[in-house]
Amino acid sequence: MAIQWFPGHMHLTRKAIEERIKDIDVVIEMLDARLPGSSANPLLAELTGHKPALKVINKQDLADPTRTPLWLDWYNAKLETHAIALDASDAAPARKLIEGCRKLAPTRTGLAKPMRVLICGIPNVGKSTLINTLSDKRQAKTGDEAGVTKVEQRIVLADDFYLWDTPGMLWPRIVVDQSGDRLAASGAVGRNAYDEESVVLDLLAYLKLHYGAQLSERYKLGLEAAEIGALHDDEVLEKIARKRGAVMPGGKLNLQKASEIVLTDFRSGVLGRISLETPAEYEGWLAEAAIKEEARALKKAEMDKRKKRKAPSRERPRTPE
Template sequence: MAIQWFPGHMNLTRKAIAERIKDIDVVIEVLDARLPGSSANPLLQELTGHKPRLKVLNKQDVADPARTAQWLDWYNAQPETRAVALDASEPAPTRRLIEACQLLAPGRGGMAKPMRVLICGVPNVGKSTLINSMSNKGQAKTGDEAGVTKLEQRIVLADDFYLWDTPGMLWPRIAVEQSGYNLAVSGAVGRNAYDEELVALEFLRYAQRNYAGHLRERYKLTQDDAQMAAMPDDELLEAIGRKRGAVMSGGRVNLQKAAEIVITDFRIHNLGRITLETPQEYEEWFRQGMEADALRQAKKDARAKSKKGGRGPRKPPEAGT
């Protein structure tokens, strides 16, 4: 099942970014350090062109540190790009972002040429918390759900440093299927756009192979790593449900409730430091997604061509018309 979510205000955000980018010196994209590839918006690359960009891997304190290092190397190897990892709730590290912007646009600064920065990110990535940390003021609204920020906001961080905050934005079509699941479990997608049980199963399928110890410790499971990896994901979800008391009359496990428990535990960081993708995994998912999308488009074009051809040749207009 492909997960898609692009409500109307996101289209307005896309238009606002396209208009604003002409006057911007640096683009900050806030990413979720637990899913740094899936939370990077491909539409942003199209909208911002060749503007210098700073990738901020936020929530690094709850991500796998070894994998965060891999992602920093991966992003820092890209042209006109710098990447840093931080926890947006801590004030001190965020000052590094101002310095990084100055390195990316050394010609800007001072009252004559103030630094103009656009900050973007998918919903619920911690962007507003980061802005408040940078400015030491509660200027941006925050909340643990997608779509809290609705309007563009101009924030003055210094006399010569202006920051434009934009609402969280996804992209019209999420072609990488696994990215859709990762975005959903992180809270970047509205709740009406996905099935909790399916998202929880996808999450467990990945975690049982890569973070079995985290699951065992949180849910007091008895299986070793090999046994955990071999368990069908639905059996694992059922076992977790029993451990956490999600049992209905007759002894049946409420799988919906169990799924909600798993998703919530990931979002509020009860499962330990987990990262849901490596650069290599994401590149492979992206390749597969692009191939599937190309095949889908080819089939769509073929159907359109067949439909057009089935109409037969058009009759020539009658004389005098």
């Protein structure tokens, strides 16, 4: 089942961005370094597409160090876009944000023409932590739950540099199924919007092929990477459940508890530095989604035609002369 989550406050955020963007010079979009493609909001691109964009690939300390450079190159190849990678809790690289914005809008400087920046991103991507690091004080609320920030906040980073923080926002319909699963695994989606076991099975399907050794080491499975890769996703989860004591009375495995353990380990980084997609993989998923969307649109158009043909005519009967 496709994962969707767009609560009411996100609709309000969309409206706020539409209003604010008129006076903005640069848009900063925070991305999760473990899923830099899936965490990019297509709705945000639609709302702010004409503005210079600074893509901040955040949480790089949790991501695969061999994959993050690929994403930097991918984003830096786009027009009017500059990309940097950082860890929001590190004060030194966080300051690169101001420098990056200046490069994208060099004429915006001084009190007469202050830099006006909008910072956006999916829920739980680290925006508030970054803002607190930049401003050297806790101006924004932080937390490990999706949707902590609920209202727009104005942050003054310098006399001529204003930053508007917006609540985390997803988009009304996630058409790339793989992105939905990855967003849920990262903690960007509310807990009531997905089944944890289903998300973990998808996560394990990817990890067993690309990070099998890390899985084996974390959960003491005693298997080589190739051996783990040959297992079914359910088998991997069952082995983790046994190793972690997720067993109910009667010996039945508690797969829900095992799923929660895997999600917590992935989100906290104790599984190791992991990235759930490469630019090439993500482009492939986008292409697949585009084909499905085209087929969906054609099917809808055909259904609308049938309904129109079946609908009774509303023309008044002619009266005899």
